[in-house]
Amino acid sequence: xxxxxxxxxxxxxxxxxxxxxxxxxxxxxxxxxxxxxxxxxxxxxxxxxxxxxxxxxxxxxxxxxxxxxxxxxxxxxxxxxxxxxxxxxxxxxxxxxxxxxxxxxxxxxxxxxxx
Amino acid sequence: xxxxxxxxxxxxxxxxxxxxxxxxxxxxxxxxxxxxxxxxxxxxxxxxxxxxxxxxxxxxxxxxxxxxxxxxxxxxxxxxxxxxxxxxxxxxxxxxxxxxxxxxxxxxxxx
Numbered sequence: 001x002x003x004x005x006x007x008x009x010x011x012x013x014x015x016x017x018x019x020x021x022x023x024x025x026x027x028x029x030x031x032x033x034x035x036x037x038x039x040x041x042x043x044x045x046x047x048x049x050x051x052x053x054x055x056x057x058x059x060x061x062x063x064x065x066x067x068x069x070x071x072x073x074x075x076x077x078x079x080x081x082x083x084x085x086x087x088x089x090x091x092x093x094x095x096x097x098x099x100x101x102x103x104x105x106x107x108x109x110x111x112x113x114x115x
Numbered sequence: 116x117x118x119x120x121x122x123x124x125x126x127x128x129x130x131x132x133x134x135x136x137x138x139x140x141x142x143x144x145x146x147x148x149x150x151x152x153x154x155x156x157x158x159x160x161x162x163x164x165x166x167x168x169x170x171x172x173x174x175x176x177x178x179x180x181x182x183x184x185x186x187x188x189x190x191x192x193x194x195x196x197x198x199x200x201x202x203x204x205x206x207x208x209x210x211x212x213x214x215x216x217x218x219x220x221x222x223x224x225x226x
Contacts, residue, residue, distance in 0.1 A: 031212055043159070043204060043216040056213060091158060100208040101147040101166035108158035 002026040004107035006092050012113045013082055021077045021110045023092030032075045033093040033104065034067065036060070043091070049075065050098075082114045117142045121205050121217035128195055128224050136190040136220045138179075138205035146209030148172075148181050148188040153202045153219070162190075162203070195224045 005024045013019050025032050034046040047057040049067055066078045075094075079086055089109040095102050122137040140146065150162040150172070163172030168183035177192045188205060205217040 033213065035214075042218045043206075043214075045213045045215070048212050050212075093159075095212075098212060100212070101164070103149075103161050103164065104208075104214055105161070106151075106159040 002105075004092055004094055004105050006090075006107035006110050008110055009108070010111045010113070012115060015084060015114055016081050019079045019082055019086075019112060021079075021090050021092075021112070023075045023077070023107060024073050025075055025092065025094030026096075026105055027073070029094035029096050029105075031055075031095045031098070031104075032067075032069070033095075034077045035091040035093060035106075036088040037091065037109075038085075038088045046077075046090075079112075082112075084114050087112060087114045117146065117207060117209055117215040119205050119207055119215055119217035121203075121220050123218075123220070124202075125221040125223055128222070130197055130224055130226055131194045132224075134190070134192040134195045134199075134222065136203055136205075136222070138188045138190065138217060140186050140188065140205075140207050142186075142207055142209040142215075144209055146207040148179070149206045149208075149214065150177070150179055150188070150190050151204040151206060151216075153204065155201070159204065195222070197224045197226060200224050 007022045032049040037043045047061045048055045064080045092107045095104045118141045147166040149164045151159045152162045163174040165172040165181035171180045202219045204219045206214045
């Protein structure tokens with residue numbers, strides 16, 4: 001079964017450093033997402049991406065964050081200058097169509113620890 | 116805006132017990148409703164979904180019915196197993212493409 005894959009599975013970084021989290025969405029999907037889950041808290045939407053541009057973003061997704069689809073398969077989340085409060089599990093997700101009933105498929109997550 | 120409210124956990128049950136995890140929502144229009152499950156150390160997996168009122172989603176013995184009149188989508192299973200121990204998230208999409216999640220309910224099933 002096709003799946004969303006994410007790398008790395010775990011990264012430890014020092015505060016102020018840049019981090020890039022990588023994702024390979026399911027190949028024929030058109031909508032891409034990043035979510036995050038701070039330990040013990042709810043899963044929060046960060047950003048959605050369609051047709052090579054951001055379609056929606058949350059208040060969390062400030063100027064420190066950016067996303068890119070550098071080629072036909074990868075989708076990346078960059079955090080420019082990490083803060084302690086960026087420590088979380090980051091989930092990449094994708095879906096096929098704009099239909100709100102269409103399933104969004106998630107990767108296994110990248111656990112980011114900022115020290 | 117959209118929101119999802121789930122019952123607080125953790126929920127601890129004995130194997131073969133009946134499970135209900137309550138979920139209510141607030142949304143404009145006609146949202147689609149989902150239950151996702153997160154097993155220990157893993158990502159989010161779709162468990163079931165329902166896209167219109169009175170639809171029943173079901174999978175692996177779990178089921179939930181989309182109740183528009185009560186804005187609810189409660190998750191039920193008649194007989195839980197130890198392998199069902201996980202965190203369960205109720206979620207919706209409506210008026211946009213993103214999922215809005217509830218806080219999650221941890222389920223622990225004991226022998």
